[in-house]
Amino acid sequence: MEMRHETLEGEITVVALCGRLDLEGTQAVDQKFSFLTTSRTGRFLIDLTEVPYIASIGIRMLLMTARSQMQRGGRIALVVPEGMSRQVLETAGIGQVVPMCVDIDSARDTIAAG
Amino acid sequence: MNRATFPRAASPQRLRIAPEPASLRTVSDWLHAFASAHSLSPDDTYRLDLCAGELVTNILDHSGAPSRDHLIELVLSQGERRVRLEILDTGRPFDPGEHLATTPPPGPDAPPGGWGLRLVRRFSDGWEYERAGGHNRTTLEFEVAGLAQAASRPKVERGPDRRQAFPESHAPWRRADGTATGGNERSGTDRRAAGVLAQFEMFRGVPYALLEQLLAKCVVARFGTETVLLRPGDRNDAIAFVLEGRLRVHLGTLDSRDHVPVDRGRFVGELSVIDGDPVSAFVVAEAGTRVLLVDSQTLFTRLLPIESVNRSFLRVLTARVRRSSERIVEQLRATLALEQLQRDLRVAHDIQLGMLPNPEAFFPDRDDVDCAAAIRIAQEVGGDFYDVFFLDERHLFLTIGDVCGKGLSAALFMVRALTLLRTEATRRGGGRVAPLARIVERVNRQLFERNEASLFVTLFCAVLDTATGRLSCVNAGHNPALLGAPGQDFTPLDVARNTVVGILGDIGFRCTDVQLPPGSVLVLFTDGVTEAESETGEQFGSVRLLATLDAASGGSSTDVVHAAVDAVVTFSGSAPRTDDIAVLALRFRGADSL
Numbered sequence: 001m002e003m004r005h006e007t008l009e010g011e012i013t014v015v016a017l018c019g020r021l022d023l024e025g026t027q028a029v030d031q032k033f034s035f036l037t038t039s040r041t042g043r044f045l046i047d048l049t050e051v052p053y054i055a056s057i058g059i060r061m062l063l064m065t066a067r068s069q070m071q072r073g074g075r076i077a078l079v080v081p082e083g084m085s086r087q088v089l090e091t092a093g094i095g096q097v098v099p100m101c102v103d104i105d106s107a108r109d110t111i112a113a114g
Numbered sequence: 115m116n117r118a119t120f121p122r123a124a125s126p127q128r129l130r131i132a133p134e135p136a137s138l139r140t141v142s143d144w145l146h147a148f149a150s151a152h153s154l155s156p157d158d159t160y161r162l163d164l165c166a167g168e169l170v171t172n173i174l175d176h177s178g179a180p181s182r183d184h185l186i187e188l189v190l191s192q193g194e195r196r197v198r199l200e201i202l203d204t205g206r207p208f209d210p211g212e213h214l215a216t217t218p219p220p221g222p223d224a225p226p227g228g229w230g231l232r233l234v235r236r237f238s239d240g241w242e243y244e245r246a247g248g249h250n251r252t253t254l255e256f257e258v259a260g261l262a263q264a265a266s267r268p269k270v271e272r273g274p275d276r277r278q279a280f281p282e283s284h285a286p287w288r289r290a291d292g293t294a295t296g297g298n299e300r301s302g303t304d305r306r307a308a309g310v311l312a313q314f315e316m317f318r319g320v321p322y323a324l325l326e327q328l329l330a331k332c333v334v335a336r337f338g339t340e341t342v343l344l345r346p347g348d349r350n351d352a353i354a355f356v357l358e359g360r361l362r363v364h365l366g367t368l369d370s371r372d373h374v375p376v377d378r379g380r381f382v383g384e385l386s387v388i389d390g391d392p393v394s395a396f397v398v399a400e401a402g403t404r405v406l407l408v409d410s411q412t413l414f415t416r417l418l419p420i421e422s423v424n425r426s427f428l429r430v431l432t433a434r435v436r437r438s439s440e441r442i443v444e445q446l447r448a449t450l451a452l453e454q455l456q457r458d459l460r461v462a463h464d465i466q467l468g469m470l471p472n473p474e475a476f477f478p479d480r481d482d483v484d485c486a487a488a489i490r491i492a493q494e495v496g497g498d499f500y501d502v503f504f505l506d507e508r509h510l511f512l513t514i515g516d517v518c519g520k521g522l523s524a525a526l527f528m529v530r531a532l533t534l535l536r537t538e539a540t541r542r543g544g545g546r547v548a549p550l551a552r553i554v555e556r557v558n559r560q561l562f563e564r565n566e567a568s569l570f571v572t573l574f575c576a577v578l579d580t581a582t583g584r585l586s587c588v589n590a591g592h593n594p595a596l597l598g599a600p601g602q603d604f605t606p607l608d609v610a611r612n613t614v615v616g617i618l619g620d621i622g623f624r625c626t627d628v629q630l631p632p633g634s635v636l637v638l639f640t641d642g643v644t645e646a647e648s649e650t651g652e653q654f655g656s657v658r659l660l661a662t663l664d665a666a667s668g669g670s671s672t673d674v675v676h677a678a679v680d681a682v683v684t685f686s687g688s689a690p691r692t693d694d695i696a697v698l699a700l701r702f703r704g705a706d707s708l
Contacts, residue, residue: 022167023138031618034568039591039613053142053160055167056229064568068518071641071693084160091236092229 001025003032008045010112013037014104016047021058030061037065041074045107048080059092066098077107127190133174133205141166141188148190154197158258161237162199165254168230169201169210173250176213177205197256202249209243210234210252215448240375311355311406314379316426324420333407337399342368344397350386352407355379359403364396373398384431387413459494459522466495466525469532473675476502482580482705483510486671487698488679490642490691497524497571498640498694499532503539505547505577511539513575514638514698516592518614527561527569531615534560535575550577550586551625554615558590558623561616570616574638581705583630588623590615593641596663600633604663606656607636632704635667635674642693646682649689654682671699 001019008014015036019025037044046062048054062078069076077099080086089100101107129144131137142163149159166188173186189200214231234241240255311317312325334357343361344350354361361376376382386393387410399405408417417423467489476485487500497517505511513535517524534557541548554575561571572592578585587595587607591614594606610624630636639659646654659678666677678697 020142022142023135023171027135030568035613035618038570038617053163055164055171056233057171059229064518068570071518071645073645084157084164088164088233088237091233 001028003029003036005036008108010043010108012043012045012108012111014045014047016050018050019052021048021051021054021061023055023057026055026057026061033061034065037076038068041069041072043074043111044069044076045104045111046076046078047104047107048078048085049103051085054085054088056092059089059094062089062094063092063097066094070097075111077101077111079104079107129188131170131186131188133177133184133186133203135174137186138167138170141170144188145190152192152197155259158197158256161256162197165234165238165256166199166201168234169252169254172210172213172230173201173203173205173208176208177203195258197258199254199256201252201254204249207245208250209245210241211243212444235371311357314355316355316381316423316430318422318426320420320423331412332409334404335399335407336404338401340401341399342396343399343405344383344393344395346392346394346396348393350383350393352409353381353383353387353413354397354405354407355381357404357406360400361403361405362398362400364398368396368398381430384427456494462522462525463491463494466529467491469529470499471501471503473672477504482703483578484671484701484703485510485512485699486675487696488675489694489696490679490683491694492642492691493521495522495525496694497528498642498696499528500638500696500698501532501535502698502700503536505539508579508581509547510578510580510700511575512578512638512698512700513573514592514640514696515571515573516640516642516694516696517571518569523567523569527565527567527571527616531557531561531571531573535573547577549625550575550588551623554588554590554612554623555621558615558621559619562619565616568617570614572614572641576636576638578630578700578702580702583632583702583704585628585630585636587626587628588612589626590623593639593644596637596639596660597628597630598635598637598663598667599631604635604637604660604667630702632702634702635663635671636700636702637663637674637678638698639678640694640696642691642695643678643682643697645693646686646691646695647689648685649687651689654685658685671701674699674701 001017001021001024003015003017005013005015013036015033017029017033037046044065046065051058066076068074078089078094078101080089080100081102086100089095094100099107099110101110127144127148129141131140145162145166146159148154149162154162170186170188177184184203184205186201186203189202191198191200210231214235234254238254239257242253244251312320312322317325337359343354356376356378358378360378361382363374363376363382364372365374366372382397383393385391418427470489471487473487473489476487477483485502487502489496489498489500491498497519498515499517500512500514502510502512515528515531515535517528517531519527535553538548538553538556541553554573557573570591573590574587574592574595575590576585576587576595587609589595589609590612594609596604597607598604607626607628609626609628612623613621644654644656644659648654658681662677662681663674666674669677675697678699679695682695
C-alpha cells in the first residue's frame with residue numbers, strides 16, 4: 001500500500017492511494033493518511049484510481065477523514081472510477097457525505113466550486 | 115435434469131487459516147486462484163473477495179480471545195453459474211444475520227462501523243447461517259457470469275401430452291414487467307418431474323407410479339424472467355413446489371431485501387390453501403424458475419390421504435410454525451435488549467454530565483475570578499466537555515474540548531480525555547505547577563496509546579496566573595478563544611495552532627502567553643456554537659457570536675454564557691441539533707480585587 005501526495009493550484013492537496021484498502025492495506029496507511037488529511041482544515045482530493053479493492057475498514061478510514069474535514073469547514077472529494085469499488089462506496093452511502101468524481105479534473109472542479 | 119443446486123460430487127476446494135489478520139491475504143489469493151481457474155469475471159471475483167474478507171474479519175472481531183484451537187475453514191464449490199462459499203469457524207457463536215438485525219444502520223452521523231455485513235448482504239446472492247457441532251457455518255451464494263460450462267439442455271420432442279388434464283386452472287401468471295406467461299409451460303423434461311419429486315421430503319416413500327399419476331394433473335409453470343406470482347390480498351388455490359431455481363417470499367415490500375428464499379424441493383402457498391384466506395406476502399419467482407402447482411383439490415383428495423405424505427406435510431408445517439415462534443421470541447429479546455440499552459444510555463448521560471463541574475457553583479469564595487459554563491448535548495451522550503479548577507491558590511486551569519464523532523465511543527473517549535487532563539494538570543513536579551504544554555503533551559501521548567478507534571479531541575487549555583493576569587494557552591485544533599477587554603469588542607485570541615490530541619504520539623505542543631487586562635472576559639466555546647444551523651441551513655457563525663458577546667459583555671459570566679447559548683437556540687429554531695454546544699466564560703477582575 002502506497003500513498004503519495006502533492007499540492008495543486010488553489011491549495012488543493014491530492015492524496016493518491018495505491019493498493020488494496022483491505023485490513024492490511026488500510027492499517028499500513030491509516031496513521032499517515034489521517035495525519036495528512038485531518039491535522040489541518042483544507043481542500044483534499046483523495047484519488048482512489050489505483051485502489052483495486054476496498055473493504056469496510058477502508059470505508060471507515062475515508063469516512064473519518066471526510067467527517068473531520070466537514071466538521072471543521074474543510075472540503076473533500078473522492079476520485080473513484082466506475083467499477084466495483086465505486087459500487088461498494090455507494091452501498092456504504094459515502095456519496096451522501098462526500099462528492100465522488102470519476103477523474104481528477106472533475107473532482108478539482110467540484111472542490112474548487114463553492 | 116438441469117440442476118441449479120450443488121451436486122455433492124462437485125469438487126470442493128478447502129482452505130484452512132489461522133484466526134489472524136495476515137490470513138485475510140491468504141484468503142484473497144486463494145479466491146483469486148479459484149476465480150482465475152473458473153474464468154470468473156473481475157466483478158464476480160471482487161464480490162467473492164469482498165464478502166469473504168468481511169466475514170473473516172467479522173470472525174476475527176467476534177470470536178473472542180485468540181486460541182490455538184480456533185480454526186477457520188473455507189470451502190468453495192461451484193454449480194452451474196453459481197459459486198457457493200462456506201465459512202466455518204470454531205469460535206464463539208456468531209450469527210451475522212442476527213448481528214446485522216440488531217445493529218443500527220451506519221450513516222453519516224453514526225459511529226463509523228457496521229458496513230461489513232451490509233456489504234456482504236448487498237454483494238452476495240444470499241447467505242445462511244447455522245450453529246452446529248460447535249461450529250459457526252455461514253454459507254454464501256453467488257450467481258456468477260462465468261462457470262458457463264452448462265450446455266443447453268437437449269430438446270425433447272413433445273407430442274400431445276395426454277396428462278395435461280387441467281392446465282387452465284393456474285396460468286397465466288403475471289410477470290414483473292406486466293406481461294403474462296402462457297398456459298401450461300410443461301416441457302418434455304418435466305415428465306420426469308415425478309422422478310425429481312420422489313426425492314423431495316414431502317413425497318418420500320410414495321410409490322413413483324402413484325406420484326406420476328397424481329401429479330400428471332398438475333401444471334408446471336416456468337418463468338423465464340423474474341415474475342411476481344402472488345401479492346398480499348390475492349386469492350391462492352395452489353401449493354407451488356420448486357422444481358428448479360428459486361422463489362422468494364417478501365414479507366414487507368417487494369423491494370425489501372429481507373426475504374425468505376424457497377429453494378428446490380420446498381414449497382409455498384400452503385397456508386392460504388388450507389384456510390382459504392388471502393395471501394399475506396409477495397411471492398416472486400426468480401428468472402429460470404420452474405414450479406409444480408398442486409391445486410387444493412389434488413392436495414386434499416389425493417395427496418394428503420396418503421399417510422406418509424400427510425405426516426411429511428404436517429412436519430413441514432410444524433417446522434415453519436416453530437421457526438416463526440422462534441423468530442418472534444428472538445425479536446422480543448432484541449426489543450428488550452434495545453430497551454435496556456436505551457436505559458443504559460440515559461444513565462450514561464447522567465454520569466457524563468455529572469463528571470463536569472456544576473456551572474452554578476464556580477468559586478463563590480473568590481473575588482478575583484467570575485466563571486460560568488453551559489453545555490447542551492445533542493444526543494443521549496456527547497463528546498463536548500469543559501472543566502475549570504484551581505491548581506493551587508494562584509493558578510486557575512480551564513479547558514474546553516470536542517471529541518471527534520458522536521455517540522457512545524465519543525462519550526467514552528471524552529471521559530478518558532477529561533480524566534487524563536485532571537490527572538496531568540494536578541500532577542506536581544517539585545511542588546510546582548507543570549508547564550501547560552507538558553500537560554497537553556502527556557495527555558496526548560496517553561490518549562494516543564490504546565486508541566484503536568483513531569478518535570481524537572480538539573482542545574483549548576489555559577492556565578491563568580491570578581496574581582499577574584498572565585494567561586498561558588494551548589490550542590490543539592480547537593476554535594480560537596475570544597477575549598473582550600474592558601471597553602473593547604470581543605476578538606479572537608492570537609494563539610499558536612497545534613495538531614489535534616490523540617492522533618499522533620510523540621509530538622510537542624506550543625504554548626502562547628497573553629496578558630489579561632483586569633475586567634476582561636475570556637470566552638471558550640466548541641464548534642457546535644458557530645456551526646449551529648437555522649431552519650434554512652444557515653450557520654450561526656462567528657460574526658453573530660461576537661455580536662452576542664459584545665452585547666452581553668457588561669453582565670456576569672453567567673449572563674455572557676446564557677446570552678450565547680440562548681442566541682444559538684433561538685437561531686436554530688426547530689432545526690435538528692446535530693452537534694453538542696459548550697460555552698465557558700471567565701471574567702478576570704484583577705489581582706487587586708483579592
